[in-house]
Amino acid sequence: MRSRHPFRRATALALAAAVTLLTGCSGGGSDDAPRGWIADTYQRGSGSNVYLDAQDRPSLVADEIDDQSSAEDRITSEDQIFLKYDDDIVAISPNSPQGSRIEIEDYRRGVQRWHNHVGHRWSSSQSDNFRGGGPGSGK
Secondary structure: OOOOOHHHHHHHHHHHHHHHHHHHHOOOOOOOOOHHHHHHHOEEOOOOOEEEEOOOOHHHHHHHHHHHOOOOEEEEEOOEEEEEOOOEEEEEEEOOOOOEEEEEEEHHHHHHHOHHHHOOOOOOOHHHHOOOOOOOOOO
16 A cells, blocks of 8 residues: 655655664764763862862772763873863872872863873864865864
């Protein structure tokens, strides 16, 4: 039996395909950002995005966070470690007298704040990382 409304069916299929495509490609609430896990795992420090680990050194804390949510990149600068995520930067530094201080910043603010440490490799604009897929140079 043939459908009496082929236009409706084609429109419904096209709409379903578009929704699927947009859902799959959206940045949305990125699951790779470890904000929730950090909040559940570490003690809250002073400030809304500051957490503390009373015992572990920064390299161990960075490994724990990266194991939980794989960072796109990692920079070690002096005694600090910076983990890059889609929308955030996580900075881990020594906390006196021992342990680590964990700070989470929105990506753009984090690059501005820690520019001396990450600016040589991470752009302040996330879109600068996109190189396109068409013909031409610059990729």
